[in-house]
Amino acid sequence: MHDVRHQHLLEALKHPVLQDEFAALILVLDRHGRIVSFNRACEMVSGYAESEVRGRHFDFLLPDDQRQNVHQVFDTLVHQGALTNYANAWIDRDGREHFIQWSNTVLRDDDGATAYVIATGIDVTRYRETSRNWIDADNRYRSLVEISADIIWDTDANGVYRYVSPRVREVLGYAPEEIIGQPVDAFMYDKTEIHHLHAYLRQPAIRREGFQHFINRRRHKAGHEVILSCSGTPYFDMHGELLGFRGTSRDITELHRMEQRLRASEQRLRLSQHFAHIGTWDWHIESGELFWSEEIWPIFGQQRETFEPTYDNFLATVYPEDRDRVLTAIECCLADGERYDVEHRIRWPDGSVHWVREIGNVQTDDDGRPTRMLGVVMPIDERKQAEQRLLASERRYRFLVENAADAIAMLDEQANILEVNQRACDLFDRTRDALLGTPLCHYSPAGCQDRHQDVFERIVQADTPVTEEIRIRTPDGRAIPVELRAARLSLAQGSQIQVILRDISERRAQEEARLRQEKRQRNALVREVHHRIKNNLQGILGLLRLQARERDDPRQLIENAISQIQSIALVHGIHGQRADGQLHLCEMLPAIIDALTLHESRHQGHELCMDIDNPLAVQESESVALALILNELLTNASKHADAPERPLSIRLTTRQDTGKIHIFSPGARLPDDFDFARCLGCNTGLELVRALLPQKGARLVHTQLADGVRTELDLYPPVVQRGAGDDQPPTESHVPPETLTGEVS
Template sequence: MRLFLSIKKKLLIFILCISLIPIIVIITTCYFSIRNTLKYQTLEKLKGLVESKRLHFLSLMETKKTRVIDFSTDKFIKSAFETIVREGISKQPEAASLQRYLIENKLPLCRQLIAIILLDEHGKVAASTSERLPGKDISHKGVFPQDIGHNTVDVDQPHYFPYFDKDCVCISAPIISEYSDEPLGSIICTYSITMLSEIATNRAGMEETVELYLVNRDKTMLTESRFIDNAPLRQMVDTEPVRQIIGGRKEYIGIYRDYRGRPAVGAALDIPEYGWILLAEMDKAEAFASLKRFGFITLFMGMIGIAAAASVGTIFAASTSRPVKDLTDAAEKFAWGELDFRVRANRKDEFGVLATSFNAMADEIAGKIAEHKRMADELRALNESLEQQVNDRTMSLAKSNEELRREIENRKQTEGRLKKYEILFSEIRDLAYICDTKGNILFINKIFGILTGRKPEEFFGKPFAPLFDEENLKKAMDAYTRTLKGESLLFELSFKDTGRVCEYKNFPLRDEKGNIIGILGTARDVTEQRRAEAALRKSEASLANAQRIAHVGNWEWDREKNTLYWSDEIYRIFGLSPQTSGTSYEIFLNAIHPGDREYVKKSIHEALYEGKPFIIDHRISLPDGTVRFAHCQGEVIYDTTGKPIQMNGTIQDVTELKKIEEELKTLNKSLEERVTKRTAELIMVNEKLQKEIAEHKLADESLHESEERYRSLVENALDVIYTLTVDGTIVLLNTAFETITGWSRTEWLHKQFIPLVHPDDRSIVLELLQRVHQKEIPPAFELRILSKSGNYLVGEFKVAPQIRKGAVIGILGIARDITERKRAEDVLRASESKYRLLIENLPQRIFSKDKDLRFVSCNENFARDFHIRPDEITGKTDYDFFPGELAEKYRAKDKQIMESGQTDDREEEYSKDGKTLIVRMVRTPIKDEKGNVLGILGTFLDITEKITLQREAERSRHLASLGELAAGVGHEINNPITGVINCAQILLNKSSEGSKERDIAGRIIKEANRIANITSSLLSFARKSDAKEKKSIVSVHEIITNTLVLTKAQLKKDGIRITLDIPPKLPQIIAHPQQIQQVFLNAISNARYALNQKYPEAHKNKILEIIGEETTIDNRPAVKIIFYDHGTGIPARIRDKVVEPFYTTKPRGKGTGLGLSISYNIIRDHEGRFIIDSAEGEFTRVSVVLPAFKPVS
């Protein structure tokens, strides 16, 4: 131990410490700096890699989706598929042809494409490139698209497809009918999951352990693993980045354990479009391999430095400690009696002087020691004489002392027994007291002085009355009297002088015979307890007030009893009254907005049974219809078995915060873009500075260099950088101040900033200075600053307080000259004003929506259609202006346009004031500089009148064509019909009356005349000149009877039963009988076709009902004939088109499209009504109403 404390060792340790501490600090600092830099570079590299691969995946999926859309719109596929679906037969030539077309022309387009499947609306395979699938029902499989009617491309999650025994990705798109715009089914392209692995496993240029892979929301790996075989859809990945992104984060970078349990450096990005998570990872050992090599080099160099420092220190310590050791040895020998020993004084330094001084001191000490020995001999003789005298006196005193000791010992024992009880009462923390029957104090402990502020000795033998005020004394006397009667009481009193509140316990004090001779009691100080109780009550009141101010309430839900406690603030948030409204879990759920109710129930269930945190935002529907936003969070309390028994939490009204948040997002995005742009140069300089500091980590030099660079950065900045004192005095300006304002810095340094500001803006400066003094960082603001030329420049300012030790010591700011920008903005506003004037005067309706399809703005014409002002459109949706079905149609089309990014130009229906108009609608997506879709811009023009005119013109052309056709047909038919009539007339003349030949000839003549009349009707359809001259009074009953004679045989053959209900006394009409018969024939023919389409075979509902009844037209008597069938019906969307010329719903070759058009015009020419009422798939009712003949009386 002595060797360790020698000067030589101390010097050596000191030199080693002086050398090692800087070396260790520098090495440690460099090591961690390089480690952090390496970690940052690795994470940024992985983040860049995962972002690049994410774009590759999105591009791949968009390419595959586009290919599926191309397949779904292929004309051959649509035509063949519609034929297969309509006919309901999958094994027909069309199916074989379609399968061959898919295999030869579509399947080879992509090597990852396994199969193409065509499904009908019910999930049954109509056609496929795989011969095993046609006719199979796969609606229960995951590949069947559930939203087949929404006209969207659907990407299914990768899964195992048993029909192909492969892992697949299925992409589906609807196939739309070319005739009715209705979905016929869907096409599914089944791709091999290896197409995802091809991107993930392309590791060109990557390190040995870098791995990139996809994970779905079920934490299952979707791509091949670099380390594990057969990983897709089998390897679980429950790592920190996967959990974080599933929890709501968009990206994650950091160090964690990968799915193999090994430390890894990784980055992850969310791909929400497909519910995937993309991860890039590298083994931590490889990422920090270079750091390990650096550590070995550093350790080796450090050991060399330590060895050098130890060598130099040893030499120095030896030369320094040797003379010190000589002096130590001399002093030790001198102490052991070698008084003649001396140190050699052969050095010229301080050690030589010390040796000379030591020798002189030794000489002096040796002389004194000799003198002391002589005096000691004399004292020894005197001492022996005195010791004898003392011994004699001591013997006599010892006897007296022993007697006195015994007496003292007896007295101490007695006093100890008494003191024991006194100490016990004196040391207890409660006041202990004894009073006699007259109220005089016999005993009190020392706590009395603390509680009452009085000295205990002043009250011994005196009453306790002076200690209390009148009210407390009255209570004390009452308790005293009752205790003397034998009661043991507990009560509270407060002392008059100190105000201390004590809790008293009184007991009657009895003698050996049981008589009460006084009172024994204790008093415990409960002042702080009562204050705490008062403070608690005040705190509870403050809490309620704070909840009311902060719009935060607390709740407790006992699940077992189903009782729910709400604070008063929650009642206010939910718009309820604590006095009139009960609380329960059901009442709480009923108050949740219907759109959020399932989400809230699901979140509560997950918190109770899955251990997930309960932190959600939802909407609340108030009884008056108002909707509020609430932030709710809570925690679950479990019993000892792990069963959830209770939930506690808070609810905060964040309605205003939601509004502010939306505004802040817009402002924050704009500010971030501006700050990013303006600080790009600063970031580059900062990165360069960090690199130089990492390379030259010497404390003093790096600090100096940093200050120089900062000063250079400030001086060379394009914006003005300045510093103010707390009272607004300028203490620093950079050169940009001189460049921008023209002032010299010396003219304004150490002067007030306010005189530079425009008088109208100075109040802004004062207010902002006040906010900075309160340690706030105000947002960017604008000021007008006086230049040397006398003009005012506009500057954009940003300031922040300089805080040291909790106090604001100055203000640091940066200002940018935006004078030119403001001028440009003024010019832009003027231009926008002109543009707005132009927009408002255009006949088109113009509007814009955001990406959530909420209206942002519109012009005056658009707003006028909905009887609102243009500024009232903001925030509204299509549901606020249109019926639900029409609004859903508009929104679906808007979403399709934003997803495709293409402009859409079409004609469609538009509702205005309950009327349906035809408009030309043009919609185009609104994009930012990066091509991101921000919303949609639309314009439409009312072209109803134009379309009407076009239709009338088209109708005129059709009628003209029909006239030409009728003229040709009439000429070609009339000649042979004339011959038929003549021959039949000859046969009639030669036959005998009542013979069969005469009946046949009569029928031939009658039907030939009807053909001639039909030909004449065709001509009159185009030329209505002499139609009125040929009308006659006819019986409706007769016309129907003659019509059924012609059609009865065909109807019977088709299994159609006729129900006829024509009253015999039905009024006659004035009409062209052949034309009316033509109308009736057309109605029966259409009913026959509809019944055969719905019921190919005989059926109990295959009935045609013909009903006649009297009615009125414009207060005139009329006859109504109704043709009612239970056939296929007419779709509502084409009901108004069926009376147009050449429009038909029948297949090509089975209808001309003229029947109903001609019938409609015939009835119109007879001043009647032709009414069609139908429900698709249910029935069709054709009503023919004709004016009745009214005979003149």
């Protein structure tokens, strides 16, 4: 509050400079809010002359929705006299709104009561609009950042990440919050490259002008290598001090591998040319004589009988547009001793054009005068073609990356199309002018409008991006399935919807084809199950007939048949219990041992040990045969063991994709004439084993030892193979003799 003589101040405010030339608005009000003084700046903003407003209350300049608040501020100022800063809008004569920032003070009379209020204001309308436009632009930028195929990043001057876009999750496997706050050398694949990275970024030119396509290797969260091409631009404060870098990183891992393969191919090509197709030449400068080795004539497409190798004839073969460059290279070599290394085109007698590379140097006499040039020449057509393919591949790659493959459109809250890209025009099969201003639901096929409207309403209400599948109608009546990804943007002029549309027609066709294929496979599986049940029943009948021919004791025949049938049942039982349908050898062997223990009264005690590198899955077509083989081998070993105090020793070992089963029967003896390969000395069980043993993927060996018989069954593909989805460290399990279940711990 300023306690001054208001008469003198009011007269001073009428000075021409303040009234006509001062850019700020100066408004003087009496204690009742009536206008006393209204300078030229007020007239320009409001559109009213001072003579029109003097004596009127100021509220005619206010919008309806702000009058109450402004009156409260004015009353506080009049009664309390505090210096007040306030902002409100004015409505000019034409109805336009202006936003004014006020600084207010009061003048008091001799009694201390408020006599006048002096308000000094600045029109900040343009600044406010600029701020809104900046916010809108920032929202659009952030939306594009979210869907960009590149990683967009921001670092401070020390190289610490302050922002990374969500794309980093797909490229490096890390969430943005795991990257932010980390230095730029974090997650380097090779720690020895950190020094190179810092040296590169410390270069004055880089810190002044930025960098393009800087290649560096990063470690994915899963541990593998990712190669990035990084481009960045420095930004500075008002004093020119570096604040940091902003830029993008693009995943070029696959492209880099292609380039490596191509470079390796070129290297092999150069080596093969060096050993198989390189010509040498020798030019005597003074005489003009030129010597060619035998290989040069075919390189130049010439015949030795019809072409004389002279300097002039050589220049005549050089492609006209390359001749000056070749002459310049020769002159530099002769004048300065500079190495002659030039690639140029030559024209063959048939008119075809080919590329060659020439490498050579000059020899001089004692006075330093050039006397000879010697060198080699080699064809490089294939390398040039490879370079052209590489350049073409790079152009195609950049075109695909830098041009959106999806349709992008901006909609208002009524789903009217505000903007589209060219891909959207292609998808809708309409021109841009035809699409703008039309509602998106206008392109919904018949019967889909209501659902599409529900989808759009959910997009408007959602705070996070929404993904849905819809269909769009083309002018020729086709309904194209598309994947719609949409997000609502809050802009100053209202909410807008940004949508990305991807044609998924091919995906839908593949899914339908897959469903048809699954149905066919399911039907085939049902038929196969019936067929296998029939075969297993026939196999059981065959086993019973075989046992009946060999044995007179019905009890023993039934026990053997039960054991064999139980082995078959175990196979199908384990198959049915596993979600993946696989039958693992480490499950099959203990199960068969358990079954024999329960059903064989004479079964010898056993000790089972399993050393599992990885579970082996038994081929389904061989599972029943393998179960019967193990049943007979274990039954034989138990029946012929002759050392009651010692249990059977059973060991299963798996390594990579092979398995070995050792069965030791203590005290057992093989017949003197035993020969398994010729079926000599084999009982009924071993005859069955011999009949069931697969021709490929299995080997069975019986060995007579001093204290018993050792049986070794080796299994390998195709009978067994590594179990799908099993990637576990080696385990070893021991089951003591008194434990008969053989379970793996």
